[in-house]
Amino acid sequence: xxxxxxxxxxxxxxxxxxxxxxxxxxxxxxxxxxxxxxxxxxxxxxxxxxxxxxxxxxxxxxxxxxxxxxxxxxxxxxxxxxxxxxxxxxxxxxxxxxxxxxxxxxxxxxxxxxxxxxxxxxxxxxxxxxxxxxxxxxxxxxxxxxxxxxxxxxxxxxxxxxxxxxxxxxxxxxxxxxxxxxxxxxxxxxxxxxxxxxxxxxxxxxxxxxxxxxxxxxxxxxxxxxxxxxxxxxxxxxxxxxxxxxxxxxxxxxxxxxxxxxxxxxxxxxxxxxxxxxxxxxxxxxxxxxxxxxxxxxxxxxxxxxxxxxxxxxxxxxxxxxxxxxxxxxxxxxxxxxxxxxxxxxxxxxxxxxxxxxxxxxxxxxxxxxx
Amino acid sequence: xxxxxxxxxxxxxxxxxxxxxxxxxxxxxxxxxxxxxxxxxxxxxxxxxxxxxxxxxxxxxxxxxxxxxxxxxxxxxxxxxxxxxxxxxxxxxxxxxxxxxxxxxxxxxxxxxxxxxxxxxxxxxxxxxxxxxxxxxxxxxxxxxxxxxxxxxxxxxxxxxxxxxxxxxxxxxxxxxxxxxxxxxxxxxxxxxxxxxxxxxxxxxxxxxxxxxxxxxxxxxxxxxxxxxxxxxxxxxxxxxxxxxxxxxxxxxxxxxxxxxxxxxxxxxxxxxxxxxxxxxxxxxxxxxxxxxxxxxxxxxxxxxxxxxxxxxxxxxxxxxxxxxxxxxxxxxxxxxxxxxxxxxxxxxxxxxxxxxxxxxxxxxxxxxxx
Numbered sequence: 022x023x024x025x026x027x028x029x030x031x032x033x034x035x036x037x038x039x040x041x042x043x044x045x046x047x048x049x050x051x052x053x054x055x056x057x058x059x060x061x062x063x064x065x066x067x068x069x070x071x072x073x074x075x076x077x078x079x080x081x082x083x084x085x086x087x088x089x090x091x092x093x094x095x096x097x098x099x100x101x102x103x104x105x106x107x108x109x110x111x112x113x114x115x116x117x118x119x120x121x122x123x124x125x126x127x128x129x130x131x132x133x134x135x136x137x138x139x140x141x142x143x144x145x146x147x148x149x150x151x152x153x154x155x156x157x158x159x160x161x162x163x164x165x166x167x168x169x170x171x172x173x174x175x176x177x178x179x180x181x182x183x184x185x186x187x188x189x190x191x192x193x194x195x196x197x198x199x200x201x202x203x204x205x206x207x208x209x210x211x212x213x214x215x216x217x218x219x220x221x222x223x224x225x226x227x228x229x230x231x232x233x234x235x236x237x238x239x240x241x242x243x244x245x246x247x248x249x250x251x252x253x254x255x256x257x258x259x260x261x262x263x264x265x266x267x268x269x270x271x272x273x274x275x276x277x278x279x280x281x282x283x284x285x286x287x288x289x290x291x292x293x294x295x296x297x298x299x300x301x302x303x304x305x306x307x308x309x310x311x312x313x314x315x316x317x318x319x320x321x322x323x324x325x326x327x328x329x330x331x332x333x334x335x336x337x338x339x340x341x342x343x344x345x346x347x348x349x350x351x352x353x354x355x356x357x358x359x360x361x362x363x364x365x366x367x368x369x370x371x372x373x374x375x376x377x378x379x380x381x382x383x384x385x386x387x388x389x390x391x392x
Numbered sequence: 393x394x395x396x397x398x399x400x401x402x403x404x405x406x407x408x409x410x411x412x413x414x415x416x417x418x419x420x421x422x423x424x425x426x427x428x429x430x431x432x433x434x435x436x437x438x439x440x441x442x443x444x445x446x447x448x449x450x451x452x453x454x455x456x457x458x459x460x461x462x463x464x465x466x467x468x469x470x471x472x473x474x475x476x477x478x479x480x481x482x483x484x485x486x487x488x489x490x491x492x493x494x495x496x497x498x499x500x501x502x503x504x505x506x507x508x509x510x511x512x513x514x515x516x517x518x519x520x521x522x523x524x525x526x527x528x529x530x531x532x533x534x535x536x537x538x539x540x541x542x543x544x545x546x547x548x549x550x551x552x553x554x555x556x557x558x559x560x561x562x563x564x565x566x567x568x569x570x571x572x573x574x575x576x577x578x579x580x581x582x583x584x585x586x587x588x589x590x591x592x593x594x595x596x597x598x599x600x601x602x603x604x605x606x607x608x609x610x611x612x613x614x615x616x617x618x619x620x621x622x623x624x625x626x627x628x629x630x631x632x633x634x635x636x637x638x639x640x641x642x643x644x645x646x647x648x649x650x651x652x653x654x655x656x657x658x659x660x661x662x663x664x665x666x667x668x669x670x671x672x673x674x675x676x677x678x679x680x681x682x683x684x685x686x687x688x689x690x691x692x693x694x695x696x697x698x699x700x701x702x703x704x705x706x707x708x709x710x711x712x713x714x715x716x717x718x719x720x721x722x723x724x725x726x727x728x729x730x731x732x733x734x735x736x737x738x739x740x741x742x743x744x745x746x747x748x749x750x751x752x753x754x755x756x757x758x759x760x761x762x763x
Binding site for chain 1: 416512572584589590611628633651652672679
């Protein structure tokens with residue numbers, strides 16, 4: 022993916038003003054780490070903000086500095102790609118609360134010690150406030166579009182609701198306007214897995230000598246979450262009941278089945294690139310997300326200031342944020358009288374479909390952004 | 393439920409012969425704990441074997457000795473109930489590998505120390521061998537019926553396949569003939585959660601001073617599994633996004649939402665009645681279960697010796713063992729030329745529907761057993 026790699030290092034902006042938070046506190050000295058690709062035009066009106074998902078980051082195109090893997094959406098973003106950096110100035114910022122350069126629980130608090138669990142609980146809207154502060158400092162008054170999948174879609178919707186002048190278009194993939202009880206339940210399992218790990222130490226694991234921290238708990242959290250990102254059909258097609266590098270079951274507790282081996286790998290590799298406390302904070306922000314609740318209990322009210330156009334995409338195999346979640350948003354946008362297109366795409370990959378090879382999605386994205 | 397309580401203590405039978413296991417070993421001195429209700433007739437042909445699920449036990453009617461709660465199927469089994477103990481002699485045995493009196497990892501090995509992880513990995517068929525040995529010792533040659541939900545249904549199917557003469561009828565609820573990749577994945581998360589807990593100590597936690605053991609890991613395992621037992625619709629109806637004993641979100645990590653509080657309670661209370669190593673062994677047995685594989689890869693072959701009649705019941709909100717799993721069994725039984733009835737019942741409780749108040753199920757059970 023060398024052609025897609027434009028530069029290796031993300032920029033970091035430190036905000037001059039304290040960032041107000043939904044919880045009532047405000048954060049001083051907030052840093053926002055971001056990548057930008059493609060040239061910002063003189064009118065500064067060709068910028069697209071890409072919002073990342075729970076465990077994503079600003080490395081949308083560039084190779085990830087920790088894993089060395091291609092950017093998480095390198096297939097979608099770049100010269101001549103559906104989000105075309107020959108035409109658009111593409112910005113992707115690490116959300117606050119995360120751990121790839123933006124201020125989060127692993128960052129130093131004013132007392133010089135890591136925030137850890139003293140970091141304030143943040144919301145999706147707080148993340149969006151960070152994005153808007155970044156746009157302010159970049160001198161971008163109005164975006165061409167905001168694009169996001171999963172938690173990135175929540176940010177897009179929140180931006181549309183709370184900063185309606187800041188973008189002309191919103192593209193929301195595999196997302197929802199509120200977290201369901203089942204969504205919250207899966208996140209709570211992950212949080213409890215982390216907090217049950219004695220290495221978590223109430224969040225104060227940053228001074229540990231040798232890269233420790235609650236790696237086992239975080240790994241279990243990731244494994245549980247990962248199942249929800251895939252479809253049953255996809256798992257059956259990819260793994261079925263096939264055994265891992267063996268002819269016979271071992272009658273033991275090794276990873277006999279490929280799916281076990283795969284899940285263990287997913288859990289383990291995640292701990293090398295993600296901070297456990299960030300996982301707690303970001304899942305909490307997602308669980309708190311209920312856009313209607315923020316706007317008097319009626320979702321359409323969230324969009325009554327907007328003049329933007331919208332596109333929502335769901336995937337038929339996504340059981341985490343099923344098509345009905347997207348339809349609820351579409352109905353609200355219709356009720357608000359806004360132009361919205363909606364498509365449910367067929368793809369076997371479950372929730373992760375928005376990140377994977379789904380050619381129909383490429384056409385939708387390219388088409389919507391170039392209207 | 394006092395009327396349903398017939399006696400408090402389960403019987404324990406010690407097998408004279410070693411029990412051969414699918415893994416190639418055999419177990420000596422196996423104990424089978426069971427409850428029996430209703431009178432066995434002189435012909436010994438009115439017995440019904442009820443097979444319990446993963447975390448179930450023999451206390452199908454009697455109050456549970458550890459929790460004090462009514463038996464897990466007290467609503468279904470008893471005088472005048474769908475499984476009528478005025479007519480039938482009802483037996484329910486704790487599966488081997490479990491922890492309520494039957495031999496399992498917490499039992500003492502011949503060296504006088506707990507088996508712990510030295511206990512052999514067992515299969516569903518091994519559990520069934522234990523049941524058949526119990527029937528032998530009770531002098532019951534042929535059962536009126538075998539009834540089981542979830543893992544209990546797997547035992548019923550395995551008994552039908554491997555001991556076709558031992559029952560005239562099989563009633564299989566919310567079950568499957570093989571564990572899918574997704575089923576295995578969820579179990580693997582639970583096992584990893586237990587094994588990640590340092591209190592697990594490679595399974596050697598039985599000598600700990602004060603009722604410890606990997607309680608946190610087991611609790612997380614139970615939480616993850618519990619989500620799969622419920623339907624999204626049921627969770628939404630029961631909990632939605634309602635807050636727990638508070639008016640406002642706390643912007644912290646307490647259980648703000650009712651679903652979080654409920655899940656934490658489910659996890660915690662489970663650790664008081666279940667052995668973590670048993671959880672490892674029994675989930676492993678379920679993951680290994682693939683009845684077709686045991687019979688040359690063709691499920692219909694599993695039933696070619698059978699002359700019994702069958703009834704399969706699925707629930708429309710069960711996403712753990714969905715209706716398609718039951719249909720696969722029905723097709724195989726049809727291919728084997730056996731009489732089978734099948735119904736998908738509508739119930740909002742997900743996989744747990746077979747345990748809960750579903751009047752239509754009562755009618756199916758009563759009707760099938762009294763044909």
